[in-house]
Amino acid sequence: MVSCETPYQKLNYVFSCHLLAQVQIKIGKLEGERKKPDYKEIIESPILNYSGAFQHLDLYVTAQIFANNQELCMPVKTSYKYIEKEPWIWDEWLTLPLRISDLPRNALLVITAWDIESPKSGDVPVCGSSISLFDRYGEFRQGSLEIRLWPNRVGDGNSKSTTPGLLSDQREFEIEEMIDSHQNSDEAANLGQANGLEEFPMLDELDRLAKLSKFYADGHMIKQEWLDNITLQKIENTIKNEKKNSKFFFMNVELAQIECDNVKYKVLYYEENAERIVQVIPNNDLFVVNDPELELDNIIESKNRKLEHTEQMVLFDMNLKPDTDSKNQLHKIINYPMTRPLKREEQTLLWNYRYYLTQNKKALSKFLQCFDLNLEFEGNTLMELMLKWQPMDIEDALELLGSKYKNYPKIRSYAISRLKNASNEDLILYLLQLVQALRYENFSSSNTSNIKSITTSGCSNSTAASAMPINISSNISSSSIKQPKSDDYGNNFAYSSSPPLASQTIIHNRNLLNQIEPLNTFELNLKSFLLERATKDEIVALCLYWFLKVEINDSKVLSSSASTINLFGQSSSLTNAHASSSSSNLAGTTNQYSNNLSARTNFQIFMDELLENLRDGDQTARSIYNSIINQEKFLKALNEIVKAVSREEGRMEKKLNKLISLLKNTEKSSFDLMNLDAPIPLIIDPSIKIYGIDCDKTKMFKSNLMPCKFVFKALPSKSFIDPEYSVIYKIGDDLRQDQLILQMIALMDKLLKQENLDLKLSPYKVIATGVKEGFLQFVDAVPVSNILNNSEYRSIREFLKKNNPSSTDKYGIKAEAMDNYVKSSAGYIVITYILGIGDRHYDNILITRCGKIVHIDFGYILGQDPKLFQPTIKWTKDFADGMGGIYGSDGKENKEYEDFKKYCCNAFLQLRRHANLILNLFSLMIDANIPGIALEPDKTVKKLIDKFKLDLSDEQAQYSLIKEIENNYGSLVGNITDVIHHYNTNRK
Incomplete structure (x- = not known):
């Protein structure tokens, strides 16, 4: 501590770097009126009637110190105090967790008054302000201060604060000097308005009076008691009127006085060896952690992470190798599903061994999260x-x-x-x-x-x-x-x-x-x-x-x-x-x-x-362009004919005759559908060229939408040798969901074949040509319901036997047909389980004459189903009997059923290894307007992850799948649903 004497006065001061005392502030009285919500706001949000915005406010105040646009400490708030009426008076000392010696020159004290408006919005700011702890001369502020608080704002701790509370802040003098430097008064006024100064307290009479009052209180004026009383009363009335007319709040605060032996000392900012210090203003932000149990970012961990990611650590990390435990942990992290966020410790582990992981191609997508x-x-x-x-x-x-x-x-x-x-x-x-x-x-x-x-x-x-x-x-x-x-x-x-x-x-x-x-x-x-x-x-x-x-x-x-x-x-x-x-x-x-x-x-x-x-x-591109022209012409002509037929009244036979007649009449039009001028790529499968429609094989199905079957005359090629290609053209149905599911089935079929696992799947082609129209490849197969209701068959096994007889093979069925049935049953059970295909019944499960199972109609996906409590897998006694039942005459499991379970497990394990591809494809479809995804887009990928059982080992996943199949076998709810569905279908 130093005393400096002049002929006129004695100055006692102490340097800030020597003070180990913590910053203390006393929150006194808050005055002001909060704007009440109007009737329109109350009607829109009735809860305002019971909030602090409408009734008397129960406020609390927070204080925090900022510097260089960053928080230097956690906020400290006043304790709860019931205040019956305004003004709000706390008279409570707050001790901030920061020493005076640790304060930088540009430290700001940020004060905000808070209220809880509603359960939904939580804490809302009533008013806020910021003041510099050191004045423009570097003196630490002490004693009583009256500050202005900006309504409906949180106190701004940035260097260029938008909520300044004192005239004497250096940055406010800089603004004032900037305004004065403009010779044009209009321009200066506009600048002041742009900075929000048109109603700022530093420009009105109130600040002048407050400054004079403090000057008088500090003993810098000659006192005349009779005149002082009159003047102080006048000042008090003026201040009261100014406050009443102002839109701001006003708060009395008191910063702790520095005394020693009853002698008051001024605190002057001083930093030892400051000339050797290079000030660096970081751009990093500190995060407020109000409660560690809320699992918010920890500021200590954030700072540690930033230090780990500095350039100085690069040379050290380049040669870092993980031990056995770290390798196992890294392997576990890399195999996490794409939607799983990484913990801070896991991110740190990936970062530390990043150079080691550059040899692992699977690790990069996880490393991006670090x-x-x-x-x-x-x-x-x-x-x-x-x-x-x-x-x-x-x-x-x-x-x-x-x-x-x-x-x-x-x-x-x-x-x-x-x-x-x-x-x-x-x-x-x-x-x-x-x-x-x-x-x-x-x-x-x-x-x-x-x-x-x-x-x-x-x-x-x-x-x-x-x-x-x-x-x-x-x-x-x-x-x-x-x-x-x-x-x-x-x-x-x-x-x-x-x-x-x-x-x-x-x-x-x-x-x-x-x-x-x-x-x-x-x-x-x-x-x-x-x-x-x-x-x-x-x-x-x-x-x-x-x-x-x-x-x-x-x-x-x-x-x-x-x-x-x-x-x-x-x-x-x-x-x-x-x-x-x-x-x-x-x-x-x-x-x-x-x-x-x-x-x-x-x-x-x-x-x-x-x-x-x-x-x-070039020539290739122009040829493709012409193909698009011809496809559009073809579709336009076909669409007009089908729509014309749909408007025709009468029985199905009459409409079919009308359809055939219109197709044949196109011979006279500019675009002949029966005999095209030149072959064009088939819309549903561009690898196939067609040159017309076989009108005599056209068919219409009994349905509200009346889909039409067309047989196209095709040119033989390496990929397609048949002379005909049959399709179903539908108008009025969105086929994009079917298109997505059939794409996934085709992809899974290819992935399984790459692993030498051909499950005889039949992923037919589907393409949507509009929002409510498109083509489906026609599959020559029989619904299971027709087989079971046909007196000629009565069972799937009998159907296979009639179409694939053999005197030497088991059950009198050709081994190839039985193999097709067992493999395709296993393949579709696994795929429909993973994709959560719902509404499975005997009318949308078909069997080809060579024994292959085919699923159609994918209106419900990802676990959705129009009926409650449906099994996740459609596996019934009728399907099991098709392969000879589960058990043989000796009481042991049939070989076909054992093979069926083996194929199920192998397919499931192989698709689990490619789960990331399927998850990525579905994640890209989240914003597409597909009904099954648009219903719960945020849960789409999670549903697939749950089905893949990625948290289980291969052995556990196999066991889980077999358990699912066995639990759904002969499901009572499923059987009852099939009976009801069959009854409703027959009524129609």
Whole structure:
């Protein structure tokens, strides 16, 4: 402590760095009136009648210290005190957990008054303010202060606080000097208004009087008792009136006085060796943890994590190897389901052994959870590690195209670099989900590749004479989009300010399979990738076109102003059609394109670019373009005929005759459905070419929607040798859910065959050509209900015997037919169990004459069922009897039933190993308008995880599946449901 004497006064002071006392503040009186809610707000929220916003407030006050935009301590609050009427008086000392010696020069004391408005909204701020603990001269504030609190705000602890409470704060003088520096008074007034100063207390009479009162109280004025009394009374009345007319709250607080031997001391800010200290203002935020039991982020753990992720730890971690226990834990973490969040300890373990894990391609998707993707250093580190990492499998890379990484184009680019290794055959299996992934693409920042330059080699614009007549009501297209420069990619990644380090020597020292090209890894996007594949492969392009068209025309996705495609809405000439898609028709929408993207806009823009690239491309691309024209013409003609027949009144026979008549009459029209001018790709399966419809084999089914069966005349090919291809065309039914499930069945069938497990599945083709229309491949099979009710069979085994007789094989049935029945039964039981297919009955389970089981009608998925308490697996006595029953005459299990259980277990285990692929595909469909998913989108992936039993070992999973099959065998509820369903069907 130091005393400094002058001829006029003596100054006692102490340096702040020597004071170990904690900061203390006394919360005194709060004055002010909170605005009451109006009648409209009360009507909308009746609970306001009983909240603090309407009745008398029971408030509490919190105090906290900030500096450099960060919290320095946890908030301290007043204890509960019942206050009968305003003003609120606490007279309570609060001790903050921070010493005066630890306070920085720019420390702010933030005070907020809180009220509990309703159970839903919880604590809401009534008013808040912030004051500097050191004045502009570096003196620590002591004694009584009256501060202004801003209504309905939390006290702002940022350096440029929006809730300043004192005139003497240095930043407020800076604002005032800024205003005074403007010569134009109007400009100064506008600046003041922009900073919220038009009603700020520092500019009114109240602040001047408060300053004079404090000056008088500190003994810096000559006292005249008679005059002082009159003046103080006048000041008191003026202050009272000013407070009454102000919109602010006012609080009396008192900061503890520093005394020693009854001598008061001033506290001056001083920091020893400050000239040697370089102040660094971190950008990290501290998180408020009000209660550890709430499982919120712990500020100590967050700080520890940031220290672990610093550059200084890189050299140490590069050579770190896990021990046995750590290896087992890492293996467990890597095999977690995709939806399971990692704990802090698990993230730390992955981070510590990140260089070791670069050899494990399955670990990268989990490792991405260890990063704060908004920090520049961690973003650059991630880019380096992704280039060194063993390349991910394609099925794992699909996860990176979901909504989780929609704001990180470089991570999505890495996923595309892995997809480039997929064959077109595999790509078609994922194409439905890749179209959905387009909704998460940011087209405005994507480096749109000029596919036209690839496909137009050796051709000119004159080749566009076969241009497709297009009428696009939207004025958004790729031709009006500003092409970003190649170096713009550095700004597309939210946490990267420099290109990834692609020239690290460590990359060349690793023998990575299918190593990716570092220079192109982060410069790819989904749109360009799909366009490139579509312009080179007809099957990819046609599937892509129909998937896109359905999404564009979905009424639940499009708004009233959304753009739609009408390929044949106008009979314009080819020249006009070509002109309609020129740049003049598509200009002037760059701002709207970049600022107002949505899912429907993405689909529409992609469709425009796809058609443009096909039309103006090379010979292959133009051939694909013509195929789309012919498919649309074919579908339009067929659709008009079916709709005309549906409007016809009369019996089914009359309608069928009308249908055949209309098909034959197309010979006279411009588009002959019976005999096409040239073969066209079949919409449902573009690998097959058709050249007409066999009208005599056309059929209509008895149903409210009256689906029609058409037999197409097909050209023989390597993949299809039959001369006919039968389909069912339905109008009025959304087939997208069936399309998704059949895609999954086809995918699972391929995965099982890759493991040499052919379960004789029959995944027929389905494609939706509109929101309420589409094609299904016709399967020549008999419903189980017809077999059981037919007096010729009466049982499945008898049906197999009649169609596949054998005098040498067991049960008098050919061994191949019995093998088909046992394997297909096992395959469909496992698949329908995993996908949660509901509403299984004997009418939608079919059997082919060669013994293969076929499931149809997938209106209920993921555990949904129109009937209560239904079994999860459709396995009844009738199905078991088809393979000879469960037990033989000797009381032991039949060989066929043992084989059935073996196939079930093997299939289940193999599909569990590919669970991540199936989960990723379903996660990409969450935002699609598919009824079974849209009902509970957030639970879609979890339901699949539960069915895969990923938390169990293989042995436990097998046991669980067999137990499920045995428990559902002969289910009483299932049998009763079958009887009721059969009765209702016969009544109809």
